[in-house]
Amino acid sequence: MKHPFYQKTKKEQRNVQIKVGLLALTIIIIFSVIGFVANLYLLPALLFPIVITIIAPFLDVPVMVEKGKLTYQSLLLLTENGQDGIIKLHGGTLLDYVYVIDSNWNAQQRKQFIIKEFLNGLINLIDEQKEKKDLDIKIKGTSYILNERTAEKLGFKVVKKDFLQQAILIFNYFNLLVTNSIGKGRLSFPVMKQIITIEANISTLLAKEYEIRALKNKIEND
Template identity: 50%
Template sequence: MMYYSPLFLSEKPKNGRIKIHGGTLFDYYFVIDRKWNGKQRTNFITQQYLEGLLALIEEYKNDKHMKIRGTSYIINERTAEKMGFKIMQTDFLQKTILLYNYFNVLISNSIAKNKLAFPNLNKTKTFEADISQILEKKEFIEKLNKSLKNTIANSMNL
């Protein structure tokens, strides 16, 4: 596993594909500021995902056919598509892994929302894109990342 930001990691490439993941329960516990409200936490998590994605595509920018695949119940389809991802059918094994780890997912989601928050695993989606497709959307991702950084900074100054 390789961290690209404190809340974004990936597996080593295998068969032309990189599987990406959000941070672990421990990452959420130790990285997210306990003073933040749910919105601040969600913004920070999303910003860290974007930061990690930008670092990942920078590392693999010359391998344009490398595929990136991730599964999430958080990211909405419209945003994923704006970043160059296509929605794929989530395979049975991935759903089983999420179900098996439901307690950890519940705690992570609750930390993110700053309240008890049951994740809706029915909203689980798998996203996939070639590096080249994401590179085409790099400017959009950078703007979104910068906007979230500013939002986080401004909310801390209130």
């Protein structure tokens, strides 16, 4: 797995982060001035959290990866060891979408690539847990890539989002907007009710391993 961002040297990665940070600071300053001149004093206060959520993946994801808190199972699937032994699934971040999705791809090519990388990551996670012989461990995450039918076909159970998950999704709406738009190759507003929470035991996914691999192969051969 060759992720273009992590193929860069540490110095090059830091330079990217500095540029992103400076761009964000410039935007905030410009809109702060506009807000002051136009007597729109709430404008910078509203803009600040939006900008922060958009740039956050470029700053915190590499740090969490370096510290071992996040693990790339594929280019667009990360895992995090949560509390009570639950493995948290994270779809590709905005950082990943910017670096691994080819801007020349059409919407269908992007969709197929995103799903394929999710399945690749899932297979790698299953193989990893098989080696550890830890098949009862639970994995959980949110997804706007899979619909309920596909998720259940792969062995996941769709569960109701709790309050914290809802709050996090709402707070990160503009991050999701940019990520979703890159994923579809056009401006695309995420529909919050279509974002599902999924969970499964590794043993359940193992029982569906054939279907997971078959779907991945089908996408690769299309």
